[in-house]
Amino acid sequence: MxxxxxxxxxxxxxxxxxxxxxxxxxxxxxxxxxxxxxxxxxxxxxxxxxxxxxxxxxxxxxxTQNRSVELEFQAVTVDQANVYFKAMLLYSVLDQQEETIKNVAFKFVDDRNLMQALIRTVEGSIRAFVATKRQADVLVLRRDIVEHVKEQLDQILESWGYHLQDLQLNDITFDDVIMKSMSQVVASNNLKAAAENEGQALLITKTKGAEAEGNAIKIAAEAERQAAQLRGQGIALFREEVAKGMSVAAKEMQDANMDTSVILFTMWTEAIKHFSENSKGNVIFLDGSTDNMQRTMKEMMALDKLHVDKTKAK
Structure with missing residues (x-):
């Protein structure tokens, strides 16, 4: 080679x-x-x-993808109650602009230091908020706590090149003694509400019953009034028809030159017969003296004459 x-x-x-x-x-x-x-x-x-x-x-x-981290920490309320939080933090790089990437790359030595600063910042913000609230108010302020943290962290995280996507407070608990007392308060409130509802239901039932009874009495009274009125009208019609019949009979007897006293005697005997047939008693006491019979006859003739005069006047 x-x-x-x-x-x-x-x-x-x-x-x-x-x-x-x-x-x-x-x-x-x-x-x-x-x-x-x-x-x-x-x-x-x-x-x-x-x-x-x-x-x-x-x-x-x-x-530049989303990252999540779970947090567990403790806070103290203004009335010295311990509150334990379990939270999930979701964050990401703000954008892909050059200045943002420079901040992300060079603000912290490594990711461990970034994570430590992020967690401590979130915990500090929540602790500061909870320290101004009472223990009884913390549970209903979950949304307010999240909004407070986001408001506090947005500027800080943006200076680091990050953006807080979401913060979820998954669990908020207290010491066992406080949790037990809260359960007792809830139970007593439920019993109180149940008693109040039962009382209201009983009151409504009695009120409706009284109204129904009152309406029934009104209806019965109105029915009785109408019945009495009808009975009175029936009696008046009966008397009117009897008077008319007696007038016709008396006129016919006068035309025939007969004594009209026979009519009264007949009515007297018919009345006695009616008493005996429809009375529930066993004995009928009548004054059968001549004077009493004549007095009764005169009264009945006077009533008959009065009716005849009214008829002629009409």
Whole structure:
């Protein structure tokens, strides 16, 4: 093998090495950061990129995908109650602009320091908010806590090149003693509400019953009034028809030159017959003296004459 051929092989080998060092592949969802002698130079987008070998160095590949981290920490309320939080933090790189990527690449030494700062910042923000609230109010302020943290962290994270996508407070608990007392309060409130509902239902039932009874009494009274009115009208009609019949009979008897007293005597006997047939008693006491019978006859004749006079007047 001649020296010239060996030299050619060495040159080709070095050329291949230089060529392989001149291209770099950036994965999808990542952005490459190039430095020259330790100083930032430019960024590389996903795909196959060219760089100057031995001069430009790949400093890091920054992921622009969403990242999540779970948090567990404790806070103290204004009334000295311990609150335990379990949360999930979702964040990502703000965008792929050059200034943003520079902040992400060079603000922190490594991802561990970034994560430590992010977690402590979130915990501190929540602790500061909870410290101004009472233990009884914390559970209903879940949304307010999240909004407070986002408001506090947005500017800080943007200065680091990141954006807070979401913060979920998955679990909020207290010491066992407080949890037990809260359960007792809830149970007593439920019993109180049940008693109040039962009382309201009983009151409504009694009120409706009283209204129904009152309406029934009104209906019965109205029915009785109408019945009494109809009975009175029936009696009046009966008396009117009896009077008419007596007038006709008396006139016919006068025309026939007969004594009209016979009519009264007949009515008297018919009345006694009716008493005996329809009375529930066993004995009927009648004054059968001549004077009493004559007095009764005179009263009945007077009533008959009064009716006849009213008929003639009409």
């Amino acid at each position: 001649s020296p010239s051929f060996v030299t050619l092989l060495i040159i080709l080998f070095l050329a291949l090495i230089v060529l392989s060092m001149s291209f770099v592949t950036i994965r999808q969802g990542n952005v490459g950061v190039i430095t020259v002698f330790g100083k930032y130079r430019r960024i590389l987008l996903p795909g196959l990129n060219f760089k100057i070998p031995f001069i430009e160095q790949m400093y890091a590949q920054i992921s």
